[in-house]
Amino acid sequence: MAFGSFFPSRSAAALRCDGNGPDTGEDASRDGSTTLSLVIPDPLETAGPSPEAAHVLVVEHERDVDLGLIAGRLAAAGVVVDIVGPERGRDIPGDLGGYDGLIVLGGTMDPVDDDGAPWLPQVRQLLRDAVRDQLPTMGVCLGAQLLGMAVGGTARRIPAGPEVGLVRIRPTGRAAEDPLLGQLGPNGRRALAWHWWEVTDLPDAYLGEPVTVLAESDACPVHAFVVGEAVWGIQFHLEALGPTAKRWASDDPERLVGIGVDPDALIEQVAAAEQELKDGWFPVVDAWIALLRP
Numbered sequence: 001m002a003f004g005s006f007f008p009s010r011s012a013a014a015l016r017c018d019g020n021g022p023d024t025g026e027d028a029s030r031d032g033s034t035t036l037s038l039v040i041p042d043p044l045e046t047a048g049p050s051p052e053a054a055h056v057l058v059v060e061h062e063r064d065v066d067l068g069l070i071a072g073r074l075a076a077a078g079v080v081v082d083i084v085g086p087e088r089g090r091d092i093p094g095d096l097g098g099y100d101g102l103i104v105l106g107g108t109m110d111p112v113d114d115d116g117a118p119w120l121p122q123v124r125q126l127l128r129d130a131v132r133d134q135l136p137t138m139g140v141c142l143g144a145q146l147l148g149m150a151v152g153g154t155a156r157r158i159p160a161g162p163e164v165g166l167v168r169i170r171p172t173g174r175a176a177e178d179p180l181l182g183q184l185g186p187n188g189r190r191a192l193a194w195h196w197w198e199v200t201d202l203p204d205a206y207l208g209e210p211v212t213v214l215a216e217s218d219a220c221p222v223h224a225f226v227v228g229e230a231v232w233g234i235q236f237h238l239e240a241l242g243p244t245a246k247r248w249a250s251d252d253p254e255r256l257v258g259i260g261v262d263p264d265a266l267i268e269q270v271a272a273a274e275q276e277l278k279d280g281w282f283p284v285v286d287a288w289i290a291l292l293r294p
Helices: 069-076 120-133 142-150 242-251 253-258 263-272 274-289
Strands: 014-018 035-039 055-059 080-084 101-104 137-140 154-157 163-171 189-195 197-200 209-216 224-227 231-234
Touching (some): 055 120, 142 154, 163 263, 189 242, 189 274, 242 253, 263 274
Parallel strands (some): 055 080, 101 137, 137 231
Antiparallel strands (some): 014 035, 163 209, 224 231
16 A cells, blocks of 8 residues: 555544543543544534644554544644544655644554555654654654654664563753653653664754753663754653553553563553553643644
């Protein structure tokens, strides 16, 4: 399948969160808890989104790795969201014309697997375009790895093995002035990490924009970075709450056991930390949304 040509009209798409409401936006089609979907409004019932609304392109590599809590924050802010990707049946657009922001989500494919995931080169090009234009952008997990590659860094398998579980994300000395990661505070915050690959060898600058590492964990020295003042790579899953952890852990529990992670214990830990995760990451997502300029 060729990616890069077709995507339906942005003006027809609105974001709906069913189930736990706009504060989560979790898509849990396998356990029935919550659903994120694109809704085509009835023109007799609504005039559609405000022309002043910000429009954000979301690249979703797999339906199981969705916007999570980000969805509810976008909906609350009145942002119009276009979700594209192979499992949505919607091609990656050739450029970012008409969009006010870009979010590239995670996925189970390797960031270098252009043969198995042939849309990845186009996603990396969109990320380069976002850096050039300083379009507010957030690359999460795989999205962060693709951004790192796009600006001249390297994505590699983590030499010490995967980092999976609730981990403490700590700010680097360069994070204090950042509008997003500057909110971490000196002790950092916990988030769900779930990655076999990491970003390394980032350049000092790309297209004249400085590349700055903002956060780390005990196992990962590049958990967040920013290119210029508007394009962030975030390795950890700031979008993930309890339903996401349950879904992912249930998909392949043997793989988790193989790396020494108890799937049931992990599900319980993330569920117990859900309010902490909301309190910690809602403000970061909201700070990103505040940068959107329709």
